[in-house]
Amino acid sequence: MAGxxxxxxxxMGNLHGGHVSLVQAARERAQRVVVSVFxxxxxxxxxxxxxxxxxxxxxxxxxxxALKVDVLFMPEVxxxxxxxxxxxxxxxxPELEDILCGAFRPGHFMGVxxxxxxxxxxxxPDVALxxxxxxxxxxxxxxxxxxxxxxxxxxxxxxxxEPDGLAMSSRNRYLTPEQRAVAPQIFAxxxxxxxxxxxxxRDFAEIEREGMGMLEAAGFRPDYFSVRDAxxxxxxxxxxxxxxxxxxxxxxxxxxxxxxxxxxPR
Numbered sequence: 001m002a003g004x005x006x007x008x009x010x011x012m013g014n015l016h017g018g019h020v021s022l023v024q025a026a027r028e029r030a031q032r033v034v035v036s037v038f039x040x041x042x043x044x045x046x047x048x049x050x051x052x053x054x055x056x057x058x059x060x061x062x063x064x065x066a067l068k069v070d071v072l073f074m075p076e077v078x079x080x081x082x083x084x085x086x087x088x089x090x091x092x093x094p095e096l097e098d099i100l101c102g103a104f105r106p107g108h109f110m111g112v113x114x115x116x117x118x119x120x121x122x123x124x125p126d127v128a129l130x131x132x133x134x135x136x137x138x139x140x141x142x143x144x145x146x147x148x149x150x151x152x153x154x155x156x157x158x159x160x161x162e163p164d165g166l167a168m169s170s171r172n173r174y175l176t177p178e179q180r181a182v183a184p185q186i187f188a189x190x191x192x193x194x195x196x197x198x199x200x201x202r203d204f205a206e207i208e209r210e211g212m213g214m215l216e217a218a219g220f221r222p223d224y225f226s227v228r229d230a231x232x233x234x235x236x237x238x239x240x241x242x243x244x245x246x247x248x249x250x251x252x253x254x255x256x257x258x259x260x261x262x263x264x265p266r
Contacts, residue, residue, distance in 0.1 A: 004031035008125035008152075010116060013037040014054040014170040015063050018160035022129045023067050025157055034123050035064055036073040042085050043111025049253075054173050073123070080118060091117045091148070093140045096233060100136050101248055101257065104223045112137055113144045120150055128152055133159040133167045135244055135259045139233060159258070161187070167258045174254040183256065185218040186249055190260040193227065193245045197262040204236060211247065220249040230261060240264065 007030035009022045015037075026033045037060055044050035057074065064072050081088050090110055096102075097109035120128060130138050138156045145154050160168045165187035166180075175183060189211045196207050204227040211225035228235060230242040246259040 005127070006030055006032045006034060006123070006125045008034045008036070008120070008123045008128045010036045010038075010119050010128065010130075011060075012039045012053070012170065013060050014056050014173070015060045016160075016168045016170065016172075018131050018133070018168040020063070020067065021160050022131060022157060023064070023069060025155070026127070026129050027068075029127050029129075029155070030125075032070045034071040034073060034125065035069050036075075036119055036123070038073075038075055038080065038115070038119075040080075040111060040115040041077060042081070042088070042090075042114055043108050045105055045107065048105070049171075054170050073119075080115065088114070090114050091144055093143050093147075096136065096140050096143060099233060100224060100226060100228075100246060101134075102136070104248065109137065109140050113140055116141050117144060117148065117150070120145070120152055125152055127155055129155045129157060131159060132156045132259070133169065134257060135230075135246060136233065165191075167256070169256060171254045171256065174252060176252060179219075179252045179254070182218050182220075182251065183254075185215065185220070186247060186256055186258050187260075189214040189218075189225070190245050190247060190258060193225075194260045194262040197227065197243055197245070197264060200265050207245075211245070215247070215249050220251050222247060222249040223255075224248060227262075236264075241266070 007026035009026050011019055039053050041050050091113040092110050093113050102109050142154045145152055164184040166184045193207050193211050208225050212222050215222040225247045227245050229240040230244040241264050243262045243264055244259050248257045
């Protein structure tokens with residue numbers, strides 16, 4: 001109906017409790033809720049898991065119907081990239097897209113920024129909701145929306161976790177039972193770093209080394225474990241009060257990401 005507020009939740013499907021929380025929060029912020037399901041090939045590298053990425057369209061549709069979503073948008077690849085991926089216009093977010101996960105997945109955040117921009121332009125929502133599990137992605141989307149003058153409010157919601165602390169993720173399906181038992185060590189390592197920061201420690205490089213060591217000892221192959229300014233993702237300065245500890249770590253077929261916020265004591 002004209003004049004009603006629209007909330008948008010973009011997803012790659014294979015929906016879980018984290019997505020449910022986003023849809024529920026969207027309902028609280030708007031009269032109409034739109035959800036997209038699209039596995040975006042532009043954000044996958046040549047040796048990544050695009051073909052194997054878990055797809056559950058029938059289950060996703062049933063879940064979203066139960067949540068009374070107003071519109072489900074499930075486009076095909078050729079609808080989103082009618083000229084093909086190689087010839088499509090692309091959205092870059094300098095500086096933010098090449099650090100942390102971007103250093104290990106070149107082009108990934110360009111793909112994310114491009115598809116989210118396209119979806120926001122198609123849906124024209126008043127508000128769009130994203131989880132904070134991918135903190136870097138959230139910052140990139142906010143920057144793109146601001147720099148491209150898109151009239152949309154970007155909302156980040158806290159990471160939804162399993163009872164043992166593991167961040168909910170579609171890629172958790174890749175874990176064997178043995179790997180799943182180890183996976184909560186990611187959150188444990190982040191929490192250990194948070195406590196160290198909030199106790200007053202300022203030796204961030206040593207905190208990072210400790211985090212890497214804890215993950216390696218648990219059987220992970222960490223890409224990084226990093227303490228950053230939560231407002232810029234730059235290394236902390238003396239003025240940085242709000243910090244974020246981020247990590248990406250591989251175990252078996254899964255590459256898991258997570259982060260926790262930390263407030264530096266004055």
